[in-house]
Amino acid sequence: MNFQVTIDSIKDIRADLEVVVVVDKKFKHPFVQDKKVLKRMGFGGSQGEVALVATHNRLYVGSNSLKSQDIRPAIASAMRSLIGKKSYKSIKIATYLSHTKCTATLRAMAEGMVLGSYTFDRYKSKKQKSSIKDVTISLEGYAEHEVTLDSALRAVHYAEILADSTNFTRDIVNTTPEDCYPETLAEIAQKLSNNSGLKCEIIKPKRLAKEGMHTLLAVARASRHKPRVIHLAHKPKNPKAVVTLVGKGLTYDSGGLSLKPADFMVTMKSDKSGGSAVLGIMKAVSEMNLPIEVHGFVGAVENMIGGDAYKPDDVLTAKNGKTIEVRNTDAEGRLVLADVLCYAQQEIKADYIFDMATLTGACVVGVGHYTSGIMSNASEVSELVVKSAHNAGELATKLEFNTYLKDTLKSQIADICNISNTRYGGAITAGQFLSEFIDEHHKDKWAHIDIAGPAFVEHEWGENPHGASGAGVRMMTTLLEKLSKTQTHK
Numbered sequence: 001m002n003f004q005v006t007i008d009s010i011k012d013i014r015a016d017l018e019v020v021v022v023v024d025k026k027f028k029h030p031f032v033q034d035k036k037v038l039k040r041m042g043f044g045g046s047q048g049e050v051a052l053v054a055t056h057n058r059l060y061v062g063s064n065s066l067k068s069q070d071i072r073p074a075i076a077s078a079m080r081s082l083i084g085k086k087s088y089k090s091i092k093i094a095t096y097l098s099h100t101k102c103t104a105t106l107r108a109m110a111e112g113m114v115l116g117s118y119t120f121d122r123y124k125s126k127k128q129k130s131s132i133k134d135v136t137i138s139l140e141g142y143a144e145h146e147v148t149l150d151s152a153l154r155a156v157h158y159a160e161i162l163a164d165s166t167n168f169t170r171d172i173v174n175t176t177p178e179d180c181y182p183e184t185l186a187e188i189a190q191k192l193s194n195n196s197g198l199k200c201e202i203i204k205p206k207r208l209a210k211e212g213m214h215t216l217l218a219v220a221r222a223s224r225h226k227p228r229v230i231h232l233a234h235k236p237k238n239p240k241a242v243v244t245l246v247g248k249g250l251t252y253d254s255g256g257l258s259l260k261p262a263d264f265m266v267t268m269k270s271d272k273s274g275g276s277a278v279l280g281i282m283k284a285v286s287e288m289n290l291p292i293e294v295h296g297f298v299g300a301v302e303n304m305i306g307g308d309a310y311k312p313d314d315v316l317t318a319k320n321g322k323t324i325e326v327r328n329t330d331a332e333g334r335l336v337l338a339d340v341l342c343y344a345q346q347e348i349k350a351d352y353i354f355d356m357a358t359l360t361g362a363c364v365v366g367v368g369h370y371t372s373g374i375m376s377n378a379s380e381v382s383e384l385v386v387k388s389a390h391n392a393g394e395l396a397t398k399l400e401f402n403t404y405l406k407d408t409l410k411s412q413i414a415d416i417c418n419i420s421n422t423r424y425g426g427a428i429t430a431g432q433f434l435s436e437f438i439d440e441h442h443k444d445k446w447a448h449i450d451i452a453g454p455a456f457v458e459h460e461w462g463e464n465p466h467g468a469s470g471a472g473v474r475m476m477t478t479l480l481e482k483l484s485k486t487q488t489h490k
């Protein structure tokens, strides 16, 4: 998609179609020119409602307000309605409606364009793509509100990078386990580093064993696909902060010997969403060239059944020496993350460390499909994540740790169990399990982000398509952008 930003008036711009945002439900705004037609069509201007007035080459879309969180999904709906319509190749849109001085709305608009045009048609014989190639944004009214052309251009450029990186993550997650296994994730990371300034290191099983990552290796054992740990690094000179990201990259989660019921196994290709988000964030950070050092680690593993599968009753020793009683092989993500978190902390002393994972069904039960659960030993850190998520247009909520739930992870024969002895509070107990693998130096610098709900949803919602949403990419890149503007590294 080619974006152009201009101070030319909207009526002087040539395009196949004009996209008009309708906020005022009474259509009083002078730019809503087809009032009668819209009324005849039954268009009410509700959030995301779309009406194409083809005779006048205008596409109307309703939005509850001009705030980013409404504009982004509204524009995405408009773009989604154009998928498959081959006659429209260029669109124009005005920003006259905005009364804010900042470029947030503009950015949300551009993000909505790219996010809403996303399709995943790899497995379709008939390809359905968006035909929109050119987008011209008029700053007509914006100029009066002291937004320079320069800052507007920068906002649109960042929006494009962020939305493209989100779509990049969506593509990986939507790919089937037959076509995307640990080695594939490693190849994607390698390719990413070849096309950018990112450094890439792939750690294969022999070295994983030498590093003592036995819990990760146990989970991986029954699969014909050998595991990989990926380490991507973005290292600018004089970084403002050092941040480590760790992603759960289960390219398939059958549950292992604690096999998932058939209905629960479907969609488990999405168990690589945390790792895929880390890859998307690394892509965004390097393209934005943020003045912050970022290390992305991915534990890429397939959890399968077989004669040499790891078992409930096994006791495993993690990289930090802690022993774990396995009571359920479907709680595999935390075992993989335990080792990768230990490895990442050994390699990098960071100002912040975040892990992202589709870790628990309990998180989806607790907060619903659209929201990520944020857990941490330090409330400032979880609040930083929640705030960044909201600024980026993602939903996230804090889940608090407590000592009673911590006790439910106790084991009679090892240091800890991989599941809790209670049916309730599963998202938090999983987070508290991970906390056991965070060292003293990082204790108050870590947050765990459970994206099990929003990472993969089997219907369209807001700016997200059916399937993978790329959850975490906008949340975390926005957080990194914020950190890159404030000095935290000593």
Ligand code: BES
Pocket: 253, 271, 328, 330, 331, 332, 333, 358, 359, 360, 361, 362, 364, 419, 420, 426, 452, 453
């Ligand atoms: N990958 C799943 C969690 C999950 C469930 C993600 C639904 C997305 C949607 C994870 O590995 C898992 O199976 N967790 C178990 C833990 C249980 C055995 C304590 C769960 O949530 O049921």
Ligand code: ZN
Pocket: 253, 255, 329, 330, 331, 332, 333
């Ligand atoms: Zn599982």
Ligand code: ZN
Pocket: 250, 253, 271, 330, 332, 333, 358, 359
């Ligand atoms: Zn899993």
